[in-house]
Each structure stands twice: as C-alpha cells, then as structure tokens.
Amino acid sequence: MKLLLKIWRQDGPKEKGQMVDYNVDGIEGDMSFLEMMDILNSQLIEKGEEPINFDHDCREGICGSCSMFINGEAHGPGRNVTTCQLHMRSFKDGETIFIEPWRAKAFPVIKDLMVDRSAFDRIIQAGGYVSVNTSGNTQDANSIPIPKEDADLAFDAATCIGCGACVATCKNASAMLFTSAKVAQLSLLPQGQVEGKERVINMVNQMDLEGFGNCTNTGACEVECPKGISLDNIARMNREFLSATAKGKK
Amino acid sequence: MASKGLLSSSIARKFAMALSALFLIVFLLQHMSINMLSVLSPDVFNEVSDFMGTNPLVQFVLQPVLIFGVCFHFIVGFILEYKNWTSREVKYAKYKGSANASWMSRNMIISGVVILLFLGLHFYDFWIHEITHKFIEGKDSFIVNGESESGFRFYEELRHKFAGDFPRMILYIVSFIFLALHLNHGFESAWQSMGARSKKYTPIIKKIGVAYSVLVPLGFIFIAAYHYVTQL
Numbered sequence: 001m002k003l004l005l006k007i008w009r010q011d012g013p014k015e016k017g018q019m020v021d022y023n024v025d026g027i028e029g030d031m032s033f034l035e036m037m038d039i040l041n042s043q044l045i046e047k048g049e050e051p052i053n054f055d056h057d058c059r060e061g062i063c064g065s066c067s068m069f070i071n072g073e074a075h076g077p078g079r080n081v082t083t084c085q086l087h088m089r090s091f092k093d094g095e096t097i098f099i100e101p102w103r104a105k106a107f108p109v110i111k112d113l114m115v116d117r118s119a120f121d122r123i124i125q126a127g128g129y130v131s132v133n134t135s136g137n138t139q140d141a142n143s144i145p146i147p148k149e150d151a152d153l154a155f156d157a158a159t160c161i162g163c164g165a166c167v168a169t170c171k172n173a174s175a176m177l178f179t180s181a182k183v184a185q186l187s188l189l190p191q192g193q194v195e196g197k198e199r200v201i202n203m204v205n206q207m208d209l210e211g212f213g214n215c216t217n218t219g220a221c222e223v224e225c226p227k228g229i230s231l232d233n234i235a236r237m238n239r240e241f242l243s244a245t246a247k248g249k250k
Numbered sequence: 251m252a253s254k255g256l257l258s259s260s261i262a263r264k265f266a267m268a269l270s271a272l273f274l275i276v277f278l279l280q281h282m283s284i285n286m287l288s289v290l291s292p293d294v295f296n297e298v299s300d301f302m303g304t305n306p307l308v309q310f311v312l313q314p315v316l317i318f319g320v321c322f323h324f325i326v327g328f329i330l331e332y333k334n335w336t337s338r339e340v341k342y343a344k345y346k347g348s349a350n351a352s353w354m355s356r357n358m359i360i361s362g363v364v365i366l367l368f369l370g371l372h373f374y375d376f377w378i379h380e381i382t383h384k385f386i387e388g389k390d391s392f393i394v395n396g397e398s399e400s401g402f403r404f405y406e407e408l409r410h411k412f413a414g415d416f417p418r419m420i421l422y423i424v425s426f427i428f429l430a431l432h433l434n435h436g437f438e439s440a441w442q443s444m445g446a447r448s449k450k451y452t453p454i455i456k457k458i459g460v461a462y463s464v465l466v467p468l469g470f471i472f473i474a475a476y477h478y479v480t481q482l
Binding site: 019073077103105109212214217236237238239245 | 259260261262263264265330333334336337338339340341342343344345346347349350351352355356358435438439442443444445446447
C-alpha cells in the first residue's frame with residue numbers, strides 16, 4: 001500500500017509549524033497506524049532526517065497516549081478505537097492522509113504531533129479524588145452497599161483514559177466529556193458523595209480556567225470517544241454543578 | 251476554590267442560554283398560533299391582535315420581558331461563540347465535522363445570525379410600525395384609558411405587507427427554514443444544558459423537539475405563503 005501523508009511538523013511550542021508531505025510504501029493492511037508511523041520514522045532516520053514526534057505507550061488502547069487527528073477525525077475513521085488500535089486496512093492504496101496534533105488552546109503543541117495535556121491533570125488535581133484516611137483503619141470498600149446500576153455507571157465513566165479525543169474533536173475544544181466522566185466516576189459512589197459539591201465546582205472552574213470551550217451538545221465527543229463515554233455524564237455534571245452552585249457551596 | 255458566581259462559569263452560561271431558549275420556544279408557539287388565526291378567521295385574528303397590542307400587561311410587562319429574552323439569547327450566544335472560537339487558536343487543516351455531528355448542531359451561530367437578520371426585517375415590517383403608530387403618533391388610546399380606537403387594522407396591515415411582494419415572501423420562508431434548523435438542535439440541546447436527560451424522557455424530548463422544529467416553522471411558512479398566494 002502506497003500512501004501520501006500530510007503531517008504537521010513543528011519544532012517546538014513557540015515555533016511556527018506547517019503541513020509536510022511524505023510518501024510511504026510497503027504498508028500492510030494489518031499494520032496499526034502507529035506501526036505505519038514507525039516505518040515512516042525509520043525511513044526518515046535512514047535519510048538523516050528528524051523523525052516525527054508522536055505520543056504512544058501501551059499500544060493496546062488503554063493508556064490514552066496516542067493522540068493523532070487523522071483525516072479530520074480524532075483517532076481516525078474508526079469508532080471506539082485509539083490511534084494504536086486503528087489499522088491501515090481502514091485506508092485505501094494511494095490515499096492521502098492528513099495527520100495533525102490535537103488542536104486546542106489548552107493543549108499546546110510540544111513538538112510535531114505531541115501536545116501538552118497537563119490541563120487534564122490540573123482538572124483532576126482540582127477535585128478528581130476521594131479523601132481517604134489511610135492510617136490503617138480504612139473501611140473495606142466491599143462493605144459499603146452500592147446499587148448495581150450505580151456501580152456500572154461509575155465504572156463506565158471510569159473507563160475514560162483521558163486521551164483528549166473529546167477536546168480534539170469538539171468544534172469548541174470543550175473538555176466537558178472528560179471532566180464529567182471524572183466527576184461521575186466518584187459522585188455516583190457513596191465514597192465520592194461526601195465531597196461531591198466541592199468536587200464538581202472546583203473541577204468545572206479549573207476546566208474553565210484552562211481555556212477549554214463551551215459544550216454545545218453536538219455529541220461529537222461521544223461518537224469519537226475510544227471508550228464510548230456517554231453524554232449522560234455531561235447532563236449529570238450540569239445537574240450537580242447547578243445544584244451545588246445554587247446552594248452556594250464552597 | 252470557591253464558586254465563581256452563577257454566570258461566570260461555562261455551565262451556568264449555558265443554563266441561562268437554555269432558559270432563554272425555552273422561553274423563546276414558548277413565545278414562538280404562541281406567535282405562530284395567533285398568526286395562524288389570520289388564515290382561519292380574520293376577525294378573531296384582529297381581536298386577538300388587538301388584545302395583544304393594547305393590553306397593558308402584555309405591552310408593559312410581557313413585551314419588555316420578551317425583548318430582554320431575545321437580546322439576552324443573542325448576546326450570550328455571541329459571547330459563547332467568541333469563547334468557543336478562541337479555544338482553538340490554530341485550526342485543523344482537515345476537519346470532518348459531519349462524521350460525528352449534525353450540521354444543525356455545528357452551525358447554530360449561522361442559523362442564529364440568519365434569524366437575527368430576519369428579526370431586523372420583521373421589526374422593520376411590523377414592530378417599528380406598530381411602536382410608531384401607538385407610542386409616537388398616539389393613534390391608539392389604550393395608553394389613556396385602556397381602550398383601542400383602531401385595533402382592527404392588523405389583518406389589513408398583514409395582507410398589505412405580502413401583497414405582490416415575492417422577494418419578501420421568499421426572505422420570510424428562507425428565514426423560517428433556518429429557524430427550523432436552529433430549533434432542531436436547540437430544543438433538545440436546551441434540556442441537556444439544564445441537565446435534564448434520562449433514558450425514559452430524553453427520547454420523548456427528542457421527538458417533541460423534532461416535531462416542534464418542523465411544525466412551528468412550517469406554520470409560519472404557510473402563513474406567509476398563504477397571504478402572498480391569495481393576493482396574486
């Protein structure tokens with residue numbers, strides 16, 4: 001399979017970037033997209049050129065590292081997959097493929113296709129945790145009864161891998177799906193409800209501070225999310241935030 | 251971190267936007283229903299229009315609330331759009347928005363601007379004339395004693411506006427199509443922004459939203475076309 005790749009190259013956060021054309025040959029349909037990128041980088045190294053920087057780690061769809069905007073879609077044309085799970089059989093021989101980094105003011109480009117997603121870390125730091133006394137007498141979580149439906153919903157929300165595809169694909173670069181999943185995975189459980197009001201206010205405020213856009217309910221984030229995080233979480237966070245704010249909770 | 255105040259957060263601004271949207275949705279249904287009377291019964295249309303145009307509660311309470319609601323919806327809409335636009339400083343070379351979201355949901359600002367431009371035309375056609383007639387020329391006496399002297403003019407004014415004016419009818423129809431597109435996403439989106447979403451009620455809200463976004467603009471289109479066609 002021969003491909004023409006149009007890839008964003010940018011030397012550093014403050015450098016000006018541009019789309020650069022690359023031709024690759026010998027690509028097999030069973031290769032993953034990242035393996036195709038590896039082959040391209042090998043060719044560039046052999047030529048003495050700078051390889052293309054991109055994030056990757058587990059290559060199993062778990063870590064959320066691989067962050068490429070491929071042919072106008074986050075993680076490419078597949079559904080419920082990350083870039084590492086995308087296979088080259090999804091493309092045609094001779095096709096032109098656009099490869100860009102996540103685009104958002106809150107996700108500045110570090111180099112080429114790598115972006116700084118520490119804005120997500122700061123949202124988590126603002127409240128995405130449960131305060132637990134770890135002095136040795138912590139209650140066993142299994143001793144707290146939790147309705148099956150709530151446990152399932154919390155677990156579904158917890159499958160968010162924080163890849164940032166929701167931000168990348170949203171026309172407004174909104175982080176509502178990520179933030180709402182991280183709020184819901186705790187607020188649905190008894191252990192998380194104690195700090196529920198502070199959590200939702202603090203995390204939403206941090207999300208706004210980071211410069212993400214507003215949610216206009218297009219639903220694109222849910223479609224492109226590799227873990228299928230539901231829009232229900234956004235509605236739940238809206239309810240929790242409005243309720244907590246109306247009650248004047250700090 | 252303390253709460254920043256109700257309208258300073260993104261979620262609260264969207265909530266306020268949703269509230270104003272639902273208020274305008276109720277107004278639109280009322281407006282279309284009254285306008286439809288001009289097709290069904292000119293006399294009843296005149297009576298109802300006279301009531302709406304002269305009743306102090308409508309004129310001095312509901313009308314200012316409506317004007318505030320319209321202005322609020324547009325101003326907050328533009329503020330949100332500006333924030334959204336600046337949240338992605340470098341745009342994608344290739345962005346396939348149609349792969350995961352409807353045109354209506356991605357282009358609320360376009361349909362909204364068309365509706366705003368239409369409101370300019372609509373105000374020029376009817377509202378400015380009405381305000382001039384009542385408050386500047388003082389031809390209706392309701393200001394003095396609550397009675398209307400020339401209330402039964404509404405039907406003739408409406409007919410006159412569309413008599414032989416094909417471009418105006420087309421402008422109205424095109425605007426109502428954009429209104430339908432705006433409502434198609436806006437109705438459901440308003441509920442989501444308020445956190446109203448459940449497995450039981452969301453499918454019903456979606457169906458009502460689709461029906462509303464088709465039927466109400468279609469009603470307006472029918473009224474404009476009727477008054478043009480019946481005067482050919």
